Amino acid sequence: MTNTDIAVIGAGTAGMTAAIYAKRSGFDVxxxxxxxxxxxxxxxxxxxxxPATGKISGFDYSMALLAQTEGTGVSIVxxxxxxxxxxxGGFEVATAKGEYFAKALIIATGAKNRELGAAxxxxxxxxxxxxxxxxxxxxxxxxxxxxxxGGNTAAADALELARMCSEVVLIHRRSEFRAQKADIDKLRxxxxxxxxxxSVVDEIVGEDSVRAIVVRNVVSGAKSEIAVDGVFVAVxxxxxxxxxxxxVKRDLSGYIIAGEDCVAADGVFVAGDCRxxxxxxxxTAASDGAVAALAAAEYLSERE
Ligand SMILES: Cc1cc2nc3c(=O)[nH]c(=O)nc-3n(C[C@H](O)[C@H](O)[C@H](O)COP(=O)(O)OP(=O)(O)OC[C@H]3O[C@@H](n4cnc5c(N)ncnc54)[C@H](O)[C@@H]3O)c2cc1C
Numbered sequence: 692m693t694n695t696d697i698a699v700i701g702a703g704t705a706g707m708t709a710a711i712y713a714k715r716s717g718f719d720v721x722x723x724x725x726x727x728x729x730x731x732x733x734x735x736x737x738x739x740x741x742p743a744t745g746k747i748s749g750f751d752y753s754m755a756l757l758a759q760t761e762g763t764g765v766s767i768v769x770x771x772x773x774x775x776x777x778x779x780g781g782f783e784v785a786t787a788k789g790e791y792f793a794k795a796l797i798i799a800t801g802a803k804n805r806e807l808g809a810a811x812x813x814x815x816x817x818x819x820x821x822x823x824x825x826x827x828x829x830x831x832x833x834x835x836x837x838x839x840x841g842g843n844t845a846a847a848d849a850l851e852l853a854r855m856c857s858e859v860v861l862i863h864r865r866s867e868f869r870a871q872k873a874d875i876d877k878l879r880x881x882x883x884x885x886x887x888x889x890s891v892v893d894e895i896v897g898e899d900s901v902r903a904i905v906v907r908n909v910v911s912g913a914k915s916e917i918a919v920d921g922v923f924v925a926v927x928x929x930x931x932x933x934x935x936x937x938x939v940k941r942d943l944s945g946y947i948i949a950g951e952d953c954v955a956a957d958g959v960f961v962a963g964d965c966r967x968x969x970x971x972x973x974x975t976a977a978s979d980g981a982v983a984a985l986a987a988a989e990y991l992s993e994r995e
Contacts, residue, residue, distance in 0.1 A: 692790050693721070694719075694792050695792070696720065696991060697721070697795045697797060698775075698782060698784050698793035698797070699721070699797040699799060700799060701724065701730065701931075701965075702724035702799075703728075703730020703799060703801045704730060704980065705963025705977065705979050706724070706963070706980065707757065707980070708979075708984070709980035709981070709983050709984040710722045710765040710984070711759060711760055711765070711980075712984035712988075713797070713988060715763060716988035718988060720765045720766065721765075721791055723770060723784065724768070725770065725771025728753060728756075729750070729757065730753070732749040732973060734750070734816065734817060735817060735826070739826075740826065740973075740974075742974065768791070770786035771786060772785070773785050773786055776938070777938065781793055781794045781795070782796045794994070795959075796938075796987075797961070797983050797984065797987055799961070799962045799965065799980065801963055802929060802930040802946075804927075804928050805926045805929055806926075807892055809892045809894055811897070812895050812924075818900045819897060819900045819921045819922060820895060820901060820921075821921060821922070822923070822925070824847075824851050827923075828852050828855060830921075831852065831855070831920060833857055834921065835860070835918070836852055836858075836860070836922065837860045837861075837862055837892070837904055837921070837922045838852060838861050839892055839922065840863065840924065841867075841868045841869050842868075842926075843869070843874070844925040845868075846868065846875060846878060848923050849861045850877060853883055856883070858884075859883060860887055860917060862891075862892060862906060864890065889908055889909050889910045891906070892907075900920075901919060901921055903919060930965040933945070935959075938959060939955040939956050940955070940956075946965060946966060946968075948967050949961045949967065951968075953979055953983035960984075960987050962976065962979035962982070962984075963980065966979060
């Protein structure tokens with residue numbers, strides 16, 4: 692069993708920021724990453740909205756943050772946390788590489804965007820397929836895009852994109868939207884927004900970039916190809932939090948319930964996209980990381 696003061700699960704922006712702050716507060720920190728340091732952003736073509744970095748690729752941003760984290764002396768375990776349980780006043784984290792005992796826990800496991808499952812989708816991510824209008828909308832200024840989804844995120848994305856794109860086609864598999872009526876009314880009043888209801892996207896077409904989508908009407912079965920430059924998928928997110936069931940409270944969608952203080956339970960702190968909050972972006976993940984780490988440091992200092 693390896694001992695550490697603070698275990699941070701997940702090396703995305705939230706986890707790496709938390710690790711930097713916790714280490715700089717004088718604690719021994721072990722950061723666990725099951726896939727690739729950087730998290731969701733690592734495969735993103737370009738980031739334009741993070742302060743002071745200018746335009747930067749998701750990969751370069753992730754590697755810069757990783758280098759900074761490693762430079763502080765944080766121990767990085769490139770293994771998935773397979774189980775986490777309370778033990779002897781702290782927490783036992785099990786990985787395929789062994790068990791770790793931590794006095795405090797920071798959960799920063801993020802979330803994954805749900806995919807449509809359309810042919811061509813995964814191949815064209817970052818090449819016209821996006822899961823984040825706030826992040827990528829500006830790349831489609833003056834161009835025609837599709838938004839897929841029927842909830843509040845899809846409606847908000849369509850409104851945001853309609854301000855800059857020549858045309859927005861909003862595609863929803865049902866005849867009614869789950870999104871707030873006020874937003875749908877605003878969309879209906881916009882001349883550059885078209886609706887395709889009772890419709891699903893079967894295929895996203897293009898070689899190096901998106902060229903068109905193949906849409907099927909679920910009532911008639913009729914298929915049509917529509918030329919678009921981008922496809923924004925807004926069919927929900929799934930937080931990676933099942934592992935912590937019993938340790939923390941989760942909302943109906945699986946997000947760990949905690950306020951802006953990032954305190955989830957006694958000795959457990961939560962940062963980034965896996966926390967209940969409104970805005971899920973790099974800057975809010977970094978902010979959470981700092982808040983969670985300083986709260987964990989305060990918790991440990993009070994116990995000593
Ligand atoms: C395509 C795309 C483009 C985006 N573009 C932008 C943008 O331009 N600007 C912006 O501000 N935001 C953007 N975002 C949003 C941004 O990426 C997220 O808000 C941010 O990554 C959240 O950081 P996080 O650290 O909370 O979670 P994540 O980035 O999801 O990181 C969580 C990490 O935890 C790891 N993990 C999960 N479970 C375990 C486990 N059991 N054990 C060990 N490790 C585990 C994961 O592998 C992952 O590395 C984009 C998102 C996507 C999907």
